[in-house]
Amino acid sequence: MSNPTKLKIGLVSISDRASTGVYEDKGLPALTEWFTNALTTPWEMVSKLIPDEQAEIESTLKNLVDEEGCHLVLTTGGTGPAIRDVTPEATLAVADRVMPGFGEQMRQISLAFVPTAILSRQVGVIRKQSLILNLPGQPKAIKETLEGLKAEDGKSLVQGIFAAIPYCIDLIGGPYIETNPEVVKSFRPKSAIKPTFAS
Numbered sequence: 001m002s003n004p005t006k007l008k009i010g011l012v013s014i015s016d017r018a019s020t021g022v023y024e025d026k027g028l029p030a031l032t033e034w035f036t037n038a039l040t041t042p043w044e045m046v047s048k049l050i051p052d053e054q055a056e057i058e059s060t061l062k063n064l065v066d067e068e069g070c071h072l073v074l075t076t077g078g079t080g081p082a083i084r085d086v087t088p089e090a091t092l093a094v095a096d097r098v099m100p101g102f103g104e105q106m107r108q109i110s111l112a113f114v115p116t117a118i119l120s121r122q123v124g125v126i127r128k129q130s131l132i133l134n135l136p137g138q139p140k141a142i143k144e145t146l147e148g149l150k151a152e153d154g155k156s157l158v159q160g161i162f163a164a165i166p167y168c169i170d171l172i173g174g175p176y177i178e179t180n181p182e183v184v185k186s187f188r189p190k191s192a193i194k195p196t197f198a199s
């Protein structure tokens with residue numbers, strides 16, 4: 001089911017103020033740093049910094065999936081209840097299928113960090129052969145959500161969502177993704193682990 005194409009990830013920072021230079025964007029650097037540390041599979045990225053405008057978010061997501069061929073797209077920002085927060089609406093508007101478990105688990109994970117976790121309306125969807133996930137705008141939320149929470153000895157206390165992403169990408173026909181287990185341990189059923197990669 002998986003294919004040998006190089007993994008391509010779309011990173012989208014959605015912020016009125018960062019996109020107009022009021023403050024420096026910390027979303028794209030935080031996402032890039034996290035993936036650089038977490039992935040052992042070769043990958044490339046396409047990144048975009050855009051304002052909280054629903055039409056622009058939708059066209060950016062469509063471009064990343066339909067033209068750029070990204071296998072995975074992560075957005076950061078615009079998931080809350082404020083009037084300008086429209087990332088979930090834009091993501092649902094371009095979705096072929098909704099993956100409710102991602103939104104549910106991300107909020108659950110975030111509760112281990114902040115009581116305001118429930119204010120994020122973040123969603124996960126599939127468009128064509130790509131998984132699109134919303135992360136909150138606080139730059140620290142990127143690592144928290146993807147990686148989860150570890151004890152001082154490195155033991156996982158709360159499993160981050162990234163554990164489930166490689167297998168999801170397998171199932172929608174994308175490349176086989178491997179991770180650095182010290183950052184995040186991916187999970188696949190035994191039957192889905194490629195023999196050359198199995199330990």
Ligand SMILES: Nc1ncnc2c1ncn2[C@@H]1O[C@H](COP(=O)(O)OP(=O)(O)OP(=O)(O)O)[C@@H](O)[C@H]1O
Pocket residue numbers: 013014015016017018023024025026027028052076077078079080082084085136137138139
């Ligand atoms: N791209 C970013 N770079 C740095 N900090 C950010 C970024 N996006 C959000 N933040 C921080 O996280 C907070 C919550 O993010 P949220 O997406 O709700 O932004 P906001 O308050 O709607 O404002 P804006 O869209 O102008 O960033 C922001 O107030 C800001 O402190």
Ligand SMILES: Nc1nc2c(c(=O)[nH]1)N[C@H]1C(S)=C(S)[C@@H](COP(=O)(O)O)O[C@H]1N2
Pocket residue numbers: 076077078079080081085109110113114116117118119120121135136137138140141142144145
């Ligand atoms: N992991 C994590 N989740 C989080 C947060 C955070 O700091 N860490 N911030 C919360 C807050 S304060 C808000 S308002 C919502 C929505 O944030 P957004 O509008 O920046 O996307 O995400 C929530 N989820």
